[in-house]
Amino acid sequence: MSQNGVGVDLDKSLGYLLKEASSALRAAMEEVLRPLGMSVTHYSCLELLAQRPGLSNSELARGAFVTRQSMNVLLQALERDGYVTRPAEARVGKVLPAQLTPRGRRSLEKATVAVRSVEVRMLAGMTETEQSGAFRILQSMIHSLRDGDGDDGA
Amino acid sequence: MSQNGVGVDLDKSLGYLLKEASSALRAAMEEVLRPLGMSVTHYSCLELLAQRPGLSNSELARGAFVTRQSMNVLLQALERDGYVTRPAEARVGKVLPAQLTPRGRRSLEKATVAVRSVEVRMLAGMTETEQSGAFRILQSMIHSLRDGDGDDGA
DNA sequence: GAATGTATGTCAGACTTCTGACATGAGTCA
DNA sequence: TGACTCATGTCAGAAGTCTGACATACATTC
Numbered sequence: 001m002s003q004n005g006v007g008v009d010l011d012k013s014l015g016y017l018l019k020e021a022s023s024a025l026r027a028a029m030e031e032v033l034r035p036l037g038m039s040v041t042h043y044s045c046l047e048l049l050a051q052r053p054g055l056s057n058s059e060l061a062r063g064a065f066v067t068r069q070s071m072n073v074l075l076q077a078l079e080r081d082g083y084v085t086r087p088a089e090a091r092v093g094k095v096l097p098a099q100l101t102p103r104g105r106r107s108l109e110k111a112t113v114a115v116r117s118v119e120v121r122m123l124a125g126m127t128e129t130e131q132s133g134a135f136r137i138l139q140s141m142i143h144s145l146r147d148g149d150g151d152d153g154a
Numbered sequence: 155m156s157q158n159g160v161g162v163d164l165d166k167s168l169g170y171l172l173k174e175a176s177s178a179l180r181a182a183m184e185e186v187l188r189p190l191g192m193s194v195t196h197y198s199c200l201e202l203l204a205q206r207p208g209l210s211n212s213e214l215a216r217g218a219f220v221t222r223q224s225m226n227v228l229l230q231a232l233e234r235d236g237y238v239t240r241p242a243e244a245r246v247g248k249v250l251p252a253q254l255t256p257r258g259r260r261s262l263e264k265a266t267v268a269v270r271s272v273e274v275r276m277l278a279g280m281t282e283t284e285q286s287g288a289f290r291i292l293q294s295m296i297h298s299l300r301d302g303d304g305d306d307g308a
Numbered sequence: 309g310a311a312t313g314t315a316t317g318t319c320a321g322a323c324t325t326c327t328g329a330c331a332t333g334a335g336t337c338a
Numbered sequence: 339t340g341a342c343t344c345a346t347g348t349c350a351g352a353a354g355t356c357t358g359a360c361a362t363a364c365a366t367t368c
Contacts, residue, residue, distance in 0.1 A: 010201065010202070010205050012289075013273065014273065014276070014277065014285065014288055014289060014292070015179055015269075015272070015273045015276065017289060017292045017293065017296075018172075018175060018176055018179055018292060019176060019179070019180075019219060020219070020292070020296055021172060021176075021292045021295045021296050021299075022172055022173060022175075022176030023219040024295070024296050024299040024300055025169055025172055025173070025295070025299060026173075027299075028299045029169075039324085041324085041325090047164065048164070051164050056346075056347090057346080057347065057348095058345075058346060058347080065173060065174070065177040066324095066325070066326090067325070067326060067327085068346075068347075068348090069325080069326070069327085069328095069347095069348080069349090070324070070325050070326070072347070072348065072349095073324080073325080074324090076348095090333085090346090090347090092333090092334085093332090093333050093334060093345085093346070094331095094332060094333055094334090094345080094346045094347055095333095095345090095346065095347085096346090096347075115169075118169070118299070119167065119168065119169045121298055121299060121301075122168070122169065122295050122298050122299050123168065123295075123298070124298045124301075125294055125297075125298055126291065126294055126295075130287075130291055130294075131168065133284075133287055133291065134168055134288070134291045134295075135166075135168060135171060137280065137284055137287065137288045137291070138168070138171045138172060138174070138175045139171065140279055140280055140284075141175045141178070141179070141276050141277075141280075141288075142171075142174055142175050142178050143279075144275055144276050144277070144278045144279055145175075145178040145179060145181075145182045145272070145275060145276050146178055147275075147278075193353095193354085195354085195355090210316075210317090211316080211317065211318090212315075212316060212317080220354095220355070220356090221355070221356060221357085222316080222317075222318090223317095223318080223319090223355080223356070223357085223358095224354075224355050224356070226317070226318065226319095227354080227355085228354090230318095244316090244317090244363085246363090246364085247315085247316070247362090247363050247364060248315080248316045248317055248361095248362060248363055248364090249315090249316065249317085249363095250316090250317075
């Protein structure tokens with residue numbers, strides 16, 4: 001079970017640790033959202049719409065880190081069940097701005113409380129300084145990863 | 155596109171940022187692994203086996219953050235294609251220790267190089283101190299999230 | 309020794325997400 | 339105006355992952 005001395009040192013890889021943390025966060029969120037009959041992507045979509053009303057399907061997809069095809073499947077279900085509304089036709093271009101219905105907003109309320117409790121638990125034992133340090137570091141990672149996106153920027 | 159002043163402040167959520175970073179890492183890994191015909195889970199499985207030969211299906215699943223059923227599907231394919239071997243019968247219990255074949259090891263080599271380059275890119279612009287800080291912070295998050303796993307430990 | 313609890317490997321089916329493809333609309337540029 | 343590029347919404351099929359279930363094997367307890 002412990003290190004075999006091979007040398008690649010998975011135990012010390014920040015990438016692995018990042019994946020581990022993200023996995024733990026997702027699991028914790030799933031756990032508190034399940035009783036509400038909501039998946040993480042489902043919640044993400046609603047939360048995004050609450051904070052930025054009028055987001056399009058593609059924008060929601062980017063915000064929830066899935067493809068626009070996946071988000072479309074979800075959005076159609078949410079629309080069918082009355083959590084979200086979209087105009088039948090686009091006022092400009094093809095973009096259909098989505099809005100939460102009162103039902104969607106109501107459904108989101110409990111979920112937000114549950115998710116926030118998870119985030120609070122995650123941050124437990126970290127000082128303010130450490131939290132802002134984590135913020136900076138994660139942003140640095142994101143920027144570095146997206147910077148050279150396969151093509152060298154030479 | 156920018157903050158609407160609603161108040162939940164997704165932009166400042168460490169949970170969201172963690173998901174964003176993890177998503178960027180996964181995307182970067184997929185990008186370099188795709189030319190090698192390998193998925194992230196596929197690579198994770200091989201890397202785990204290289205570092206800890208003899209891991210069982212269930213242990214590999216935990217290491218790659220998927221269910222043992224998902225890992226089983228992958229393992230059977232890897233076995234069929236000659237990247238991995240498992241004994242036909244368990245020497246003790248039901249555990250079947252898996253091993254990389256020479257072909258599996260060869261296949262892993264290029265992938266390891268590719269993935270390491272991604273990790274190096276991710277860490278670019280971070281000092282040693284920041285990296286160890288990131289390490290500690292991520293571990294703290296993981297521990298806190300798993301600590302109270304739904305039931306209060308009272 | 310028997311009963312219980314826990315962990316494993318595996319099969320089957322359902323669900324989610326993805327890749328590929330197409331048509332449409334806006335913006336740019338000659 | 340016309341050609342070109344880019345982004346969007348959407349459909350269809352494929353691939354990956356999950357939940358549920360079952361049989362089996364070990365450990366603990368009585």
